[in-house]
Amino acid sequence: MTPRVLLVDDSLTVRMDLTETLRAAGFEVVACGTLGEAREALARGGLALAILDVLLPDGDGVELLREIKAAAGAPMPVMMLSTEAEVRDRVRGLRTGADDYAGKPYDRAWVVSRALDLTRGAGSQPPGARPTILVIDDSATVREELRQMLEAQGYGVLTAETGEEGLHLAADRRPAAVIVDGVLPGIDGAAVVRRMRSDSALRRTPVLLLTASSGAATEVSALDSGADAYLRKDAGSAVVLARLGALLRSAGATADSGAAPLDAAKRILAVDDSQTYLQELARQLRDDGYDVVLAHSGEEALQLLDVQPVDCVLLDLLMPGLSGHETCRAIKARPAWRDIPLLMLTALDESEAMIEGINSGADDYITKSADFEVLRARLRAQLRRRQFEDENRKIREELGRREREAVETRAARDLAAARATLLAELEAKNKELESFTHSVSHDLRAPLRAVDGFCAALEEDCGAKLDEAGRRYLVRIRSAVVRMGRLIDDLLAFSRVGRQELLIAGVDMTALVNSVWLELREQHARRNVVFEVGNLPRVGGDPSLLRQAVENLLSNALKYSRGRDPARISFAGKEEGEEALFEVRDNGVGFDPKYTHKLFGVFQRLHRADEFEGTGVGLALVKRIVERHGGRVGAEGRPGEGASFRFSLPKGDPT
């Protein structure tokens, strides 16, 4: 799709000139002489860019800029176009949101390159398109070879026979990279690279320079010209493709980094009260490829710096209003501007003035009478210094970043190691605790057996000598022994669940629940119990442990519903996602919900021993069994309204 540009200028000459230039660059142009016409064109839509003059017969271009930027949707890019003399307009335009600002007299090539930049991504180059490579070589054979090789790799290929043709195509088509022969008729490869590097639109395009010979000298001169890489012509297609791939990658990386590239167009702010000198300076510098912004006074310079960052300031010493020294001090006093190289220009060739200039913070000092070449050289030196500083800062930041990363990595590693050690220790401690629990409860049984045994012996052998109270005491002792025996058994079971390895198999829960129920039912044969079991999902689990859990839940339900006639107990289940969910419900005495959190704790009991017997291990054991299977437990209840216990298990058969 051809990008359409709205051009608004009251001068017919400018309209004709820019229309022609932009059309040649592949744009469609809608030219208007007044704000009114421009608004109509805008209302019709379909525009990718606006180039606006500020002074128009029926109003102010900045006003239109404001309207465009205030419109709904993604704002259209706008380039302002106005006479260089009106710094106020430039400041106003940039503050209102102009994307760029071209001073009249404008540089056609610059306007085109900015227009291309601003409309890129507006449909002219769809993202994800295959990269296009421009091949510049005078040999038809080489061109054809490279074309076939690149197209086979999925690149788009443009070819040019001469340097001039190549540059034209590059400006027009914006290739992703350029491969250029070093030796060409007319301008040679190094010159092509230099021209590209001084063109703000092509500056960042990677260039691969092909040379006939190799050697350090060739490399230096190739890279000196600004090429990103050089290759001998006979290097072979694999090498060419590899280098090209690397260049495209690094170009992509620079573009993605978001930071302004160090080799971007250098913008220079020139400040002088003499319009003549200013215009001459601008012309000379623009010829060198600089982007030049002009200001006629110190005040204007400060205003401009506020809205537009620059890479260097050229400052006249003697000016009405703020003097050069005062302007210099004001610039150097602002942290954001402090590092911008500042060259002081003066008509005077006095060491005193020079010293004063340097003292006010200027980085260099040049007399206006000096040859323009000197100014150029000093300017380059200052920009180089600035560039080195930027690069150094980048390197320092990069080093700092890497160091931080290294420290973070080390910290993360240390943390992981410490965590692993702690985990191992915890596991060891757990094992120790388990085996301690086991042996303690084991060893407790023997003396308990002796207590009960000798109580029995006492009763049998010496019962006649004991009175009623003595015999009652013996009964109390023996029932305490039975309770303690149960506690120990439960504790043993509990510790066994923690240690024992799970033997996972597919378990038919319906069958398991029914079989447990039959056993329990026998022990409570005299009670009136209504038991309902649903169609339960199959689960993957350790059958003997699951049997234990089901038994504990059902005997709990039986125990706490024993005052009911009939007692109602149900066991329901369903599948949900990867889990099987179960619920055991009874209509027993229930519990106070504020103690729910205590229900599953070891030795936690919510009922007095004389109401309901128990050790307080049963539900803790259920929880442990379910959690070892990766499931969860929960409970709900109200005093007198029964209780419901839920648990989840992995559904289905183990794979």
Add this chain to the structure above:
Amino acid sequence: MNGDPIEILLVEDNPDDADLTIRTLKKHNLNNPLHHARDGEEALAILHGAEGSGVPPGPLPKLVILDLKLPKVDGFEVLRAIRAHPRTRLLPVVVMTSSREEQDLVRSYELGTNSYVVKPIEFGEFAHAVAQLGMYWIIRNASVR
């Protein structure tokens, strides 16, 4: 040891358990001569003769009641030695222990015990178990002499 040949060899290091076992057997009229060995070494000396002492082994008992946790030579070792020796290969052995551990049970059967009884804490059950095993192995069971 009196002159009568031993019919029951009780290998048990806990004197309480030993006394209660002996008492229970007597209560049930199982007055067969019984020897109480307090560790595994003593038990093996009776069955196989003391090592290096030249003391010959006595006549074989009808039954060995064997605890697992024993000083010096433990119950498993005793069981293994009994089954390894041609003289005692077929001797009835009942393991009687506090351990409910699956692995102890499995290992005992692997080593060739004839029975495995967990000592109940409650004396009533304990006495019942001892009486049953005594009756069975001393009176009912016919073993290879």
